[in-house]
Amino acid sequence: MKFINFAVVKFSVFLVLGILTSHFFPTSTFLLKYLLALLFGVAVLWLWARRQLIQNVYFGIVTYLCFFASGYFSYQIRLPQFQQYHYSHYAAENKAELLQLKITQNLKPDKFNLKYFAEVNAINGIATQGKLLLNVSKDSLKKSFSADEILLVYTTISEISKPLNPHQFDYSKYMKSLGVYGQLRIAEKEILKTAQGTPTLMGAAQNLRAGIVEKLQKTNLKTDERAIIQALVLGEKKDIDKNLYNEYAAAGAVHILAVSGLHVGILYVILAFVFKPLSKGKYGVFFKSVLIVLLLWGFALLSGLSPSVTRAVTMFSFFAFAKLFDRETNSINTLFLSFLALLIINPLWLFQLGFQLSYLAVFFIVWLLPLFYKAGYSKYWIVRKIWTILAVTVCAQIGVLPLSLYYFHQFPGLFLVTNIVVLPFLTILMCGGILIVLMATLEILPDWLASSYNFLIEGLNGFIHWVALQDEFLFKNIHFSSLKVVGAYVLIILLSMFLMKMKYRRLVASLLAISAFITIYIYDELITSSNQLVIFQKSKQTLLGYKNGKDLLLFRNDSTKNNAENYPIKSFKTAINIETYSEEKLPQLFQFNNKNILVLDSLGVFPKQKKIHTLLLTHSPKVNLNRLIDSLKPKQIIADGSNYYTYVKRWEKTCKLKKLPFSHTAKQGAFPIE
DSSP: OOOOOHHHHHHHHHHHHHHHHHHHSOOOHHHHHHHHHHHHHHHHHHHHHHTSSSOOHHHHHHHHHHHHHHHHHHHHTTSGGGOTTBGGGTOOTTOOEEEEEEEEEEOOOOSSEEEEEEEEEEETTEEOBOEEEEEEETTTOSSOOOTTEEEEEEEOOBOOOOOSSTTOOOHHHHHHHTTEEEEEEEOGGGEEEEEEOOOOHHHHHHHHHHHHHHHHHTSSOOHHHHHHHIIIIIOOOTTSOHHHHHHHHHHTOGGGTSOOHHHHHHHHHHHHHHTGGGGGSTTHHHHHHHHHHHHHHHHHHHTTOOHHHHHHHHHHHHHHHHHHTTOOOOHHHHHHHHHHHHHHHOGGGGGOHHHHHHHHHHHHHHHHHHHHHHHTOOSSHHHHHHHHHHHHHHHHHHHHHHHHHHHHOOEETTHHHHHHHHHHHHHHHHHHHHHHHHHHHTTOOOHHHHHHHHHHHHHHHHHHHHHHTOGGGEEOOOOOOHHHHHHHHHHHHHHHHHHHSOOHHHHHHHHHHHHHHHHHHHHHHHHTSSOEEEEOOOTTOOEEEEEETTEEEEEESSSSOOOTTSTTHHHHHHHTTOOEEEEEEOOSEEEETTEEEEEEOTTOOOOTTOOOSEEEEOSOOOOOHHHHHHHHOOSEEEEOTTSOHHHHHHHHHHHHHHTOOEEEHHHHOOEEEO
């Protein structure tokens, strides 16, 4: 193996530590000034130490501190509180403002709204910056907006709601990882004026992609097949049917629907073959490398510059220029160089799942593949090719498995079968897809070619559908905590190091890692075995969950069954490691931890002269709350999501006058009773 520059790896680690420190421990603006002064001092020391002929340990410490500080400040200055002109400093709470917006990206619409990312250029005539989420009601809008379009609107900027039930997907946290800290919900009447803004490179790429999609819609390609082409070639996943996407996920083939390093690698091979004749000229190698890199970046731009694509194109760019200047490198060096460069440019990518999975998959492929090659070498060409596909797939799966279990809680057992069948034909699908996109754009796509591609994609979808139907091989609802993720990666790395070079110290380290993982597993079992009662938030329904160890009993106020796979139960039961689930009708009066809990429904009937601890109001009971409080003397009152909002406001005022704790699950979220 070629020389690995471990300095690049160390620099990357310290940069990541700086970003994580800034994320979890942000400083105040006042303290930030002193830290900047400290960074300047560190930089001066580094320059002085660099001039010494013989470097000492202090030079290394100062260098690592520079990368740590770079990560810290690079992340910190992207937070709204450290941006002088961020719109959050100028927008009043719950007050309509005159906003000038510029559309930066079209997103996948939901059932009721078209969605966009927009830059806030001005608030009430004052120049600002910052990105927000724009929701435009479908019913009120005659046409959708395009990238770089300017909107003048009069409305209120609101926060992106946090999840109201425990262990649910936090959309607001996900938006913050994209640099989005607010949202607008508007109808067409609130749009005062529209205009075409100054064109940008990203905007032009998005509009080009939208134009290509529009032309593809006019061809004879079927809906599902067209959606697959758009995903493969353009990175456009908005039109993929949800059920079809879930089938790809269940089959372990969802990675082919997201333009990633695999697609960039195939495109690189295609371009290298097409431009091979250029290598014969005097400067042919130079022009070939530059042309391929430019086209790869053009493809990345067209597909939306997702983290995985950007990672792949950056790596290929480093490879191409290293080869061009005859500089020795290897995959590990190039991987960490691209990692370092991209995080310096945008530290927010560190918290995006696509970025994490992309780098983990490639790192483990590059690191473990030689071990697999050594174990499965064959003199037969066909066996070597099949083994290569298997080895690459297994290495990537090893790399992403702990993180995938943490985020998705499922494991496709037939992922090897899927990849053995799909990967060899992906190059054909990519080549055919590129050809179809080019011909559709020029409006010269013949019907026979569209029909042929329909047939290929139908065959692929049919195979994916068959694999997805094998439910016994899809392991769902796997509980995997963040501690288990850390323990699993430590175990994988140490075991791999031992298998590469069997030494006594590595064996001891591997055994310690196994012991640590078992300890984490036992600890997880202990912390998830406690008892708990939760009043969930669900509109127009009353749901109470009683957790007793690994058993979950759901109380409902009606006789209909609430499937355990539905919101909000599915994520909750997986996160707290539930094994058995049952349902019962909600009782009116019961005890939990020696506390009497009364459930008052629309009938408004309650027991006389019985002291209670918690009063749960459901389905808008018509009662005099003042008298009820005087009679029952509750310690706290809770209203769930089944009540009318006007009733809740009235109850809240009464409780405020009585100085009694009041909670509304539709506002404060699910309520745990200790």
